[in-house]
Amino acid sequence: MTARRRDPRAERAARVVPTGGPRLRLALTASDSAAPASGRPRRDPRARRADATVQTAPRLRLDWSGKALAAPATTSAAAVSPAVAGRGVRAVAEPVLRVIDAPACLVFAVLDRADGALSALDRQVMAAARLLADALDGAVVALAPDGPEDWGPEDWGALGADRVLPMPAAWAQEHAPEARAAAVGAAMARWSPVHVVFPESQDGGDVARRVAAVVGERLFAGVESLSAQCVARRAGGGSRELSCAPPRLLSIAADAVAPLGPLRHEARPLDPVAVACAPRLGAARRLPVDPDGVGLGEADFILSAGNGVTDWAAFADLGRALGATRAGSRVVCDAGHLPRDRQVGASGMVVSARSYLAFGIAGAPQHLQGIGGVGHVIAINTDLHAAMIKRADLAIIADAQAVMPALIRLMRERTHG
């Protein structure tokens, strides 16, 4: 943002006090009347200091971190104006419930909810639909498989949905692209939304294209940048960018739109539409895959070994018993215990598994970089002060050689018994 340009002549003219006499009189305090040009709230250093004052006797104590202020401020969060609050504090208030009773139009957000969970891409799709709807004074309708029992309207509302059109909960688990597409098509015929936003995930993109083929409209697939006026996608083998005004059907690529902050919307349920669909794809089932054949970058569950592992036969058995992809630290790959493409860390692979089980890894900074995107870390190490123990969600101070056979035994008991 550039600073507003000052106009000294106009400022001087504003300070002129009309006296009628021969001499020009200027008001000295006239600068107060001119509002700050930037529109930013003015900071009051005295109020900040008063806020930061923890005690005055016997010694003055100030806390500039904002923690002292935050504690009493919770009782009157709404009353404290953010303009006078200290620098370190943001007034965190519960978002106000937003009800859109008579929307000008509807925007559909078709979510995947694979396995009943909302993915990051699903949240981004909601954000994209919210953006398009707000520009048109419209309401967002979330079309997704109904969740488990504890998933209620509040959860939909927190996502930014004004209306919810639940689909059968069973579709979250099973592969039903034809039925999903038929349901979306029927809902489009009934409510005629202005935009329908899909996720460009594998199954979401499949449903989007099925809907586009049935409706006979163009799908703007894989939107990489989105605003209310213009959408852009990558085409021409990645060499060109196509952009146009937001079309009716569009699918959002991963990480193209920032997810929404805390929100409260109404999430009023709409009556479900009847769907008649004779699926032609049948007998869908997941095939068992060899976990070691999966690339480290896309593995979901990684069993990793470091310098503290000496029993490699037990490590291999454990990988097989758990069905986890095996990996190792740099030391282990240097020593030749695992191939180079199984190395996790700055000089190996940066992994994004949901679960990372580390045996005998101390946690060098380079290794911790490699597991930056991991969801859950379980670490087994003999050193209580290792960096890996700090990073782990479950840390166990024990010898890897003792724990691995015990875990294999437990796995066999549980799977056979």
Added chain:
Amino acid sequence: MVDVAVLLSVGRHPVSGRARRAPTDARALELALSLPPGRRTALHAGSPDSPALRDYLGMGLAELTVLAMAEGRDPTDALLARLRALSPAPSILLTGNRAEGGEDSGMLPYSLAHALGWAIVPDVVALTLNDDGSAELVQALARGQRRALRVAMPFVVTIHPAAPAPRPSAFGPARRGRITVEAVDAPEDTALAACAVRPWRDRPKRLTVGAPGGGSGGALDRLRAATEAKAGQGRLLVGPTPDEAARAIYDCLQEQGMLPR
């Protein structure tokens, strides 16, 4: 004996920009060539002069039919008419899941499947035919997972990049293969022409750290996320017996859904 039609397009090398076999279309042809012998019809809609078309012939294809049309035309109707004119009608239509160099929306197989009234299965990596006129397909999913499906013929299949790699193109067959050109009258793609086109520029990666409900927090949050190691929840067991440790790990993995309950 199964009749197969393959749709082939011309790809674009991501670095040099030269015309090449489209990777997934080449895999579709590889899959078609590995099926039991039957009639194979290969179709291309576009310019008949592209050197990449000979690369497809070099994989062992005897003949390639090119529906000649200028760039920016909509090939759907021309391809549909050509597929309907094939006699006997093919039972399987194979193609890559995404073209390279055009609109690249992946819509064409869906439009064709809908117009023909056939089933469509996307992102396939393997195909086996049953005796009863159905086929077992294997779909590639994210994170290296695979899903098996059964579908009755006829159907449209799009091929995923994880399918077996295509055989290399040989010079002799590439020279011997025939390219039949049919000039067709294709309508202009108005929706594509209405879009503004400019060279692609990579956008900065969106950082989503800091704020509790997503979105980026302050600069300090982003600096922390970039420089500090993440700290876990910090459950700590010091010196448990191996069996206790194993049970704790097992329960934790089960909580995260990594092990069956």
